[in-house]
Amino acid sequence: MEIATTVAEARGFIRSWRSHDLAIGLVPTMGYLHEGHASLIQKAREECDRVVVSVFVNPTQFAPNEDLAKYPRDFAKDVKLCESLGVGLIFHPSPEEMYPPGYATYVEDPKLSENLCGRSRPTHFRGVLTVVLKLFLILEPTRAYFGLKDAQQFFILKRMVTDLNLDIALVPGPTVRELNGLALSSRNSYLSEEEKKAALSLNQALTLAKSLLRSGERQTATLIAAMKGAVAAEPLVKLDYAEIVETTGLSLIPEVTGEALVALAAYVGKTRLIDNFLWEGEDKV
Amino acid sequence: MEIATTVAEARGFIRSWRSHDLAIGLVPTMGYLHEGHASLIQKAREECDRVVVSVFVNPTQFAPNEDLAKYPRDFAKDVKLCESLGVGLIFHPSPEEMYPPGYATYVEDPKLSENLCGRSRPTHFRGVLTVVLKLFLILEPTRAYFGLKDAQQFFILKRMVTDLNLDIALVPGPTVRELNGLALSSRNSYLSEEEKKAALSLNQALTLAKSLLRSGERQTATLIAAMKGAVAAEPLVKLDYAEIVETTGLSLIPEVTGEALVALAAYVGKTRLIDNFLWEGEDKV
Numbered sequence: 001m002e003i004a005t006t007v008a009e010a011r012g013f014i015r016s017w018r019s020h021d022l023a024i025g026l027v028p029t030m031g032y033l034h035e036g037h038a039s040l041i042q043k044a045r046e047e048c049d050r051v052v053v054s055v056f057v058n059p060t061q062f063a064p065n066e067d068l069a070k071y072p073r074d075f076a077k078d079v080k081l082c083e084s085l086g087v088g089l090i091f092h093p094s095p096e097e098m099y100p101p102g103y104a105t106y107v108e109d110p111k112l113s114e115n116l117c118g119r120s121r122p123t124h125f126r127g128v129l130t131v132v133l134k135l136f137l138i139l140e141p142t143r144a145y146f147g148l149k150d151a152q153q154f155f156i157l158k159r160m161v162t163d164l165n166l167d168i169a170l171v172p173g174p175t176v177r178e179l180n181g182l183a184l185s186s187r188n189s190y191l192s193e194e195e196k197k198a199a200l201s202l203n204q205a206l207t208l209a210k211s212l213l214r215s216g217e218r219q220t221a222t223l224i225a226a227m228k229g230a231v232a233a234e235p236l237v238k239l240d241y242a243e244i245v246e247t248t249g250l251s252l253i254p255e256v257t258g259e260a261l262v263a264l265a266a267y268v269g270k271t272r273l274i275d276n277f278l279w280e281g282e283d284k285v
Numbered sequence: 286m287e288i289a290t291t292v293a294e295a296r297g298f299i300r301s302w303r304s305h306d307l308a309i310g311l312v313p314t315m316g317y318l319h320e321g322h323a324s325l326i327q328k329a330r331e332e333c334d335r336v337v338v339s340v341f342v343n344p345t346q347f348a349p350n351e352d353l354a355k356y357p358r359d360f361a362k363d364v365k366l367c368e369s370l371g372v373g374l375i376f377h378p379s380p381e382e383m384y385p386p387g388y389a390t391y392v393e394d395p396k397l398s399e400n401l402c403g404r405s406r407p408t409h410f411r412g413v414l415t416v417v418l419k420l421f422l423i424l425e426p427t428r429a430y431f432g433l434k435d436a437q438q439f440f441i442l443k444r445m446v447t448d449l450n451l452d453i454a455l456v457p458g459p460t461v462r463e464l465n466g467l468a469l470s471s472r473n474s475y476l477s478e479e480e481k482k483a484a485l486s487l488n489q490a491l492t493l494a495k496s497l498l499r500s501g502e503r504q505t506a507t508l509i510a511a512m513k514g515a516v517a518a519e520p521l522v523k524l525d526y527a528e529i530v531e532t533t534g535l536s537l538i539p540e541v542t543g544e545a546l547v548a549l550a551a552y553v554g555k556t557r558l559i560d561n562f563l564w565e566g567e568d569k570v
Contacts, residue, residue, distance in 0.1 A: 007450055102533060104396040105414070105448035111389040129390070138450045163390035165292055165423045248387060 022049035026141035031055040032072040032186040036176040040145040050088040061127030149175040190271040198236035202275045205230035220244040240265035307334035311426035316340040317357040317471040321461040325430040335373040346412030434460040475556040483521035487560045490515035505529040525550035
């Protein structure tokens with residue numbers, strides 16, 4: 001397994017693989033890898049000739065008041081996991097390598113960033129789009145893998161790939177959960193035992209909404225009120241948002257008539273967590 | 286010479302050329318080609334194996350109150366000129382091909398768009414960056430050619446190429462002028478004979494600033510006042526801006542100490558024209 005810390009080094013490996021017509025699978029991550037990342041890497045390993053994992057805690061997707069400095073990092077452990085999963089290259093650049101002095105270009109999608117996490121994190125998706133586009137242009141993947149735990153991110157990136165005529169297949173991976181239902185997240189490492197228990201209310205709220213949908217409820221106001229109630233029952237959890245949007249423009253909808261994204265974010269103590277499910281219609285879920 | 290109107294068609298030609306390791310030169314234009322475009326095409330012809338000219342009046346770089354609808358077009362004439370200059374491919378997409386329904390992704394550079402034309406045209410460079418990035422990703426040029434008449438555009442695009450890790454060489458071409466000094470522009474076709482004479486005051490103002498710089502003047506306030514005076518002498522011309530910026534971040538400077546861009550924009554009747562010169566220091570100009 002190779003490790004590149006500069007764009008030039010990474011390009012060396014990529015160009016040589018591409019010149020042999022090898023299919024490259026990219027799994028972009030912020031490191032501190034968990035089973036969710038591992039499942040994406042395994043999928044990439046099955047579908048591509050070479051797998052590249054980027055490990056980069058991207059400063060432009062954090063607001064000044066957010067957890068950039070304390071975001072968990074363990075590169076040595078990430079390297080071991082990648083090695084064991086048959087990764088071909090880890091791209092692990094410094095912030096200065098990705099954003100040298102004078103850096104000034106950003107990609108944005110104001111429409112799809114309007115609701116859900118975009119409302120409470122107004123510069124977040126600009127940072128995500130910018131860094132992912134850079135990773136795409138540096139690492140020239142055939143396919144790129146993203147977890148659906150970050151569902152809004154996946155839809156916005158899909159829009160970018162279409163809009164900018166990028167010849168890359170985006171592959172979604174399902175949210176990986178603990179047995180108790182908690183969605184895996186590097187940020188779970190911030191939680192105390194008590195907070196971990198409290199955090200289960202996020203998935204419980206979503207499960208409640210899903211069962212209401214299955215029983216025929218279609219009014220989003222009713223579904224959202226039920227989710228809010230489920231989260232409010234847990235004193236350690238403070239809801240950021242619970243929203244339901246259609247999956248083309250991520251606009252809020254009054255009624256669920258087709259595919260919809262049911263998503264929420266909440267602070268568990270000081271830690272902000274997100275979770276969601278995709279409602280694909282009665283027959284498919 | 287080939288003409289492609291869809292992304293898929295254009296990609297067919299490009300991919301075949303690239304598979305033969307041919308160097309591709311791209312000249313992005315809004316059509317209604319003049320000698321300025323021709324000089325870029327000739328340069329591309331000398332330096333590359335295949336030349337691609339894009340002809341696309343890009344709606345996203347026009348504000349609602351601007352001249353998108355009446356912007357001059359003569360595709361048949363453009364085709365003849367390109368044919369005569371040895372162009373290999375014209376890419377001439379429809380607005381819907383470039384911006385299909387639901388389009389939502391934009392590239393921006395708020396810093397370098399702050400001054401000069403960015404101030405009076407706040408969404409202009411967002412449109413330019415977005416369309417040029419799309420053209421780069423569709424047409425995969427080795428080198429891309431841009432005229433220095435649009436100097437701010439050139440600096441912003443150069444920033445984008447660096448920032449987004451695009452492996453493309455940007456090649457500037459000098460402003461082409463009529464014998465009387467008027468910078469060539471497709472928008473000159475809007476001017477009456479009287480307005481054409483009045484428009485000479487733009488270049489005259491710049492020539493005055495250049496001679497003051499040559500004689501040792503370095504205070505931008507003095508240089509700008511001189512330019513404003515020269516333009517004010519012409520009643521048909523209304524200055525939009527006269528500014529002097531350094532060429533890294535395009536920030537306004539109080540004094541010219543190194544390379545500087547001296548630029549102005551003015552309305553001649555209802556037509557907005559721009560002109561500029563690059564001051565590279567006493568010895569080089």
